[in-house]
Amino acid sequence: MGATKTDHFTERQNQLAILAKAIAHPARIAILDYLIKVDSCICGDIVNELPLAQPTVSQHLKELKNAGLIKGDIEGNAICYCIDENTWKQFQDVLNAFFDGYTPKTKSCC
Amino acid sequence: MGATKTDHFTERQNQLAILAKAIAHPARIAILDYLIKVDSCICGDIVNELPLAQPTVSQHLKELKNAGLIKGDIEGNAICYCIDENTWKQFQDVLNAFFDGYTPKTKSCC
DNA sequence: TATCTTAATCGTAATATTGCGATTAAAACA
DNA sequence: TGTTTTAATCGCAATATTACGATTAAGATA
Numbered sequence: 001m002g003a004t005k006t007d008h009f010t011e012r013q014n015q016l017a018i019l020a021k022a023i024a025h026p027a028r029i030a031i032l033d034y035l036i037k038v039d040s041c042i043c044g045d046i047v048n049e050l051p052l053a054q055p056t057v058s059q060h061l062k063e064l065k066n067a068g069l070i071k072g073d074i075e076g077n078a079i080c081y082c083i084d085e086n087t088w089k090q091f092q093d094v095l096n097a098f099f100d101g102y103t104p105k106t107k108s109c110c
Numbered sequence: 111m112g113a114t115k116t117d118h119f120t121e122r123q124n125q126l127a128i129l130a131k132a133i134a135h136p137a138r139i140a141i142l143d144y145l146i147k148v149d150s151c152i153c154g155d156i157v158n159e160l161p162l163a164q165p166t167v168s169q170h171l172k173e174l175k176n177a178g179l180i181k182g183d184i185e186g187n188a189i190c191y192c193i194d195e196n197t198w199k200q201f202q203d204v205l206n207a208f209f210d211g212y213t214p215k216t217k218s219c220c
Numbered sequence: 221t222a223t224c225t226t227a228a229t230c231g232t233a234a235t236a237t238t239g240c241g242a243t244t245a246a247a248a249c250a
Numbered sequence: 251t252g253t254t255t256t257a258a259t260c261g262c263a264a265t266a267t268t269a270c271g272a273t274t275a276a277g278a279t280a
Contacts, residue, residue: 001269002235009136013143015151025238026119026127033123036212044207044256051118056239058258067122075258077247085214092209098139098200102146104195114263135268156224163270168228170268187226187277212250 016098019091022067027052035070041077041082090107126208129201132177137162137170142193151192195201 006014023029027050034049035042047057061081064070068087073080133139137160138193144159145152171191172178174180178197182189 002267004135004137004236004268006136009140013139015135016139017134017136020130024117024127024131025114026123026174027114027238029123029126030119032208034213051115052238053240054257055241055259060239062258063277074247075255079257083212086207088212091192092206095205095209096202098133098142099198100191101143101196102192108224111263112237114238114266126242137268155228162268164227165229165271166269169270184277187224189227 006029012051016094019067019094022063022069025060027057030065033062035081035083046079046081049058119138128206130177130178132173135170138174141170142175142179145187145193149173154188156191
C-alpha cells in the first residue's frame with residue numbers, strides 16, 4: 001500500500017492531480033513567483049532567492065520541468081530558466097474547466 | 111529533514127501550496143467530480159462510487175473538509191456532503207490570481 | 221434492549237516527498 | 251592544463267502520504 005491507485009481513476013482525474021501536485025509546495029510557488037517577477041529568463045540566481053540548499057532547489061526545478069511548467073536552456077555554464085507559456089495556459093484552462101464545472105445549487109442541504 | 115520548511119515562505123505561498131495539495135490526488139478529484147455531478151448533497155453513497163476502501167475514502171473526505179472545499183452535516187445515521195460554495199470561489203480566485211500574474215514576454219530567451 | 225447501518229478513528233505497512241552534504245559534470249577562465 | 255563556477259546527481263535520513271483491516275461511535279430499527 002502507500003502508493004496512489006492511479007489506474008482506478010480517469011486520465012483526466014490523474015492529470016489534474018499531477019498538475020496540482022506540481023504547485024503543491026511553497027518552494028515551487030516561490031520559484032514560479034520569481035520567474036514571473038523578473039519578467040524575463042533567469043540565468044543563475046534562483047538558488048540565492050530561496051531559503052533552501054542548492055540540491056533541494058535543483059530538485060524542485062526538476063519537478064517543475066517534468067510538469068512542463070518551466071523550460072531550461074543551457075547558457076554558458078549557467079542555465080536559463082523561464083515559464084513555459086503553452087503549458088501555463090493549458091494548466092490554467094484545465095483548472096478553470098474543473099472549477100467552472102461547479103455551479104451552486106439552491107437545493108443544497110448543508 | 112523531510113518536512114516542508116513552511117516558515118521560510120510567505121503566507122500566500124504556503125496557502126496556495128496547501129490549496130493545491132488538497133486537490134493533488136485523483137481520489138479527491140473524483141470525490142469533487144461526483145459531488146458536482148449529482149447536483150445536490152450526497153448522503154451516503156460516496157464510498158460505492160470510488161475504487162477505494164471505506165477508511166481511505168473517509169480520510170480523503172477529511173482532507174477536503176480540512177481544506178474547506180466540502181462541508182458535511184449529520185443526517186440521521188448517514189452524513190450529507192456537499193461542496194462549500196464560498197471556499198470553492200475563493201480557491202478559484204486565488205488560483206486565477208496566480209495564473210493571471212504571468213504574461214508572456216517577448217524577451218523570452220528559451 | 222439487541223441488532224443493524226453508516227462513517228470516523230486507530231494502528232500499521234508500503235511508498236513518496238523533502239532536504240541536504242558530498243560528489244560529479246561541464247563550461248568558463250586564468 | 252589547472253582552477254573556478256554553476257547546476258545536476260547520488261545517497262541517505264527525516265517526515266508525509268496513501269491505503270486498508272480492525273475497531274469504535276452513534277443513530278436507526280427491529
